[in-house]
Amino acid sequence: MMTCQEFESxxxxxxxxxxxxAAAEEHLRSCPRCSALLGSxxxxxxELRALARETSSAAAPLRVELALRExxxxxxxxxxxxxxxxxxxxxxxxxxxxxxxxxxxxLRAPHAPQKLANPSSSLAAQPPVDRYAVTNNKVDxxxxxxxxxxxxxxxxxxxxxxxxxxxxxxxxxEFLALPYAxxxxxxxxxxxxxxxxxxxxxxxxGLPVNEERAAEWVMVDLLIGADGQPEAFRLxx
Amino acid sequence: MPKTxxxxxxxxxxxxxxxxxxxxxxxxxxxxxxxxxYAVRMSGSPWAAEEIVQEVFLTLLRAPSxxxxxxxxxxxxxxxxxxxxxxKHLERAPREVPLEPDSEANxxxxxxxxxxxxxMQTPAAWAExxxxxxxxxxAVLRLPPDFREAVVLCELEELSYKExxxxxxxxxxxxxxxxxxxxxxxxxxxxxWRSVPRRATAR
Ligand SMILES: [Zn+2]
Numbered sequence: 001m002m003t004c005q006e007f008e009s010x011x012x013x014x015x016x017x018x019x020x021x022a023a024a025e026e027h028l029r030s031c032p033r034c035s036a037l038l039g040s041x042x043x044x045x046x047e048l049r050a051l052a053r054e055t056s057s058a059a060a061p062l063r064v065e066l067a068l069r070e071x072x073x074x075x076x077x078x079x080x081x082x083x084x085x086x087x088x089x090x091x092x093x094x095x096x097x098x099x100x101x102x103x104x105x106x107l108r109a110p111h112a113p114q115k116l117a118n119p120s121s122s123l124a125a126q127p128p129v130d131r132y133a134v135t136n137n138k139v140d141x142x143x144x145x146x147x148x149x150x151x152x153x154x155x156x157x158x159x160x161x162x163x164x165x166x167x168x169x170x171x172x173x174e175f176l177a178l179p180y181a182x183x184x185x186x187x188x189x190x191x192x193x194x195x196x197x198x199x200x201x202x203x204x205x206g207l208p209v210n211e212e213r214a215a216e217w218v219m220v221d222l223l224i225g226a227d228g229q230p231e232a233f234r235l236x237x
Numbered sequence: 238m239p240k241t242x243x244x245x246x247x248x249x250x251x252x253x254x255x256x257x258x259x260x261x262x263x264x265x266x267x268x269x270x271x272x273x274x275y276a277v278r279m280s281g282s283p284w285a286a287e288e289i290v291q292e293v294f295l296t297l298l299r300a301p302s303x304x305x306x307x308x309x310x311x312x313x314x315x316x317x318x319x320x321x322x323x324x325k326h327l328e329r330a331p332r333e334v335p336l337e338p339d340s341e342a343n344x345x346x347x348x349x350x351x352x353x354x355x356x357m358q359t360p361a362a363w364a365e366x367x368x369x370x371x372x373x374x375x376a377v378l379r380l381p382p383d384f385r386e387a388v389v390l391c392e393l394e395e396l397s398y399k400e401x402x403x404x405x406x407x408x409x410x411x412x413x414x415x416x417x418x419x420x421x422x423x424x425x426x427x428x429x430w431r432s433v434p435r436r437a438t439a440r
């Protein structure tokens with residue numbers, strides 16, 4: 001004769017085990033406690049199935065797919081200027097650094113960002129960042145040399161797009177210096193990290209944020225200096 | 238979790254890391270939903286699940302050579318990455334899941350947990366959701382991760398014990414016993430919630 005303990009250790013799937021099924025059924029006929037327990041198991045299974053049904057169609061939101069597709073596009077070989085590393089492929093450390101930075105920055109009082117184009121800014125002497133061809137998180141030296149030859153012209157004209165730079169076609173606008181940032185690192189040491197932030201976080205960058213859209217995610221390129229600190233940002237498309 | 242074998246997963250992956258979006262999408266769409274479900278059911282947080290799914294595929298793209306098709310299916314490999322991320326998330330954010338179901342202080346947290354699940358649902362589905370199911374969900378989220386995982390895989394994802402054991406690389410008996418203990422804990426929690434003993438007295 002099966003004991004209560006033996007029945008309990010079988011669990012509700014005893015029905016699937018022919019060896020123990022007969023003994024368990026016999027026990028159930030004479031044991032109200034275990035009959036009640038079986039009832040509880042069945043109720044619980046029913047609830048778990050309901051929970052499973054409720055979440056069975058859950059899937060990652062489309063924005064994940066879009067972001068990943070963009071990362072994949074960034075992997076296409078770029079014969080001329082080196083490729084823009086899909087910058088969030090840089091790894092968890094960089095992502096964590098950016099997350100830390102964003103959290104820290106949100107806590108600061110916002111200041112108006114300086115425009116790189118402003119000739120009085122110490123940042124104005126830097127070439128616009130669209131012109132940085134980033135390869136494996138470092139500026140491609142060849143592209144950098146090519147670009148630096150054009151840099152003097154660029155300074156007079158202000159920021160402009162360089163159509164050969166891979167970032168140019170994907171990204172909108174010029175980089176804005178972060179209000180607290182030190183003058184931008186030389187081109188050779190800069191890199192760009194693309195991150196996903198909620199619009200609310202942009203307020204801390206000095207951008208106006210529409211409250212209704214504050215929870216929306218946007219792509220932001222961060223210009224990271226040689227010391228690993230973000231120096232400027234722009235909205236990516 | 239892992240789907241049936243995909244012919245040419247290796248080749249798809251090779252093409253994806255060279256920037257072939259279609260190849261990547263074939264991989265992504267075959268696996269994202271089950272990974273997301275696992276992550277959201279384990280974490281109770283759609284936000285965390287979204288981040289985890291994204292991170293899983295970025296990891297694949299960063300280091301495709303770490304996937305060795307001779308050692309298993311891509312789905313199982315991706316699940317392994319997702320599982321690591323989920324466990325890290327649970328270590329980092331254990332307090333997202335309230336410990337005491339009945340304290341007033343947790344009422345808000347309950348609300349937010351409910352909101353989190355509601356985020357996955359249509360409003361109609363949410364309205365129809367029974368209170369009991371809600372409590373079951375809360376109780377599942379409060380299980381120790383090992384037990385919760387057994388419930389998520391075997392009860393919610395409806396894997397066989399054998400499939401779950403293979404996925405978690407543990408004996409079938411381990412799965413069975415975790416599930417058994419999880420069930421006992423869930424029943425205890427639900428009984429606490431009902432405050433009415435349902436079991437007949439042991440004789
Ligand atoms: Zn009994």
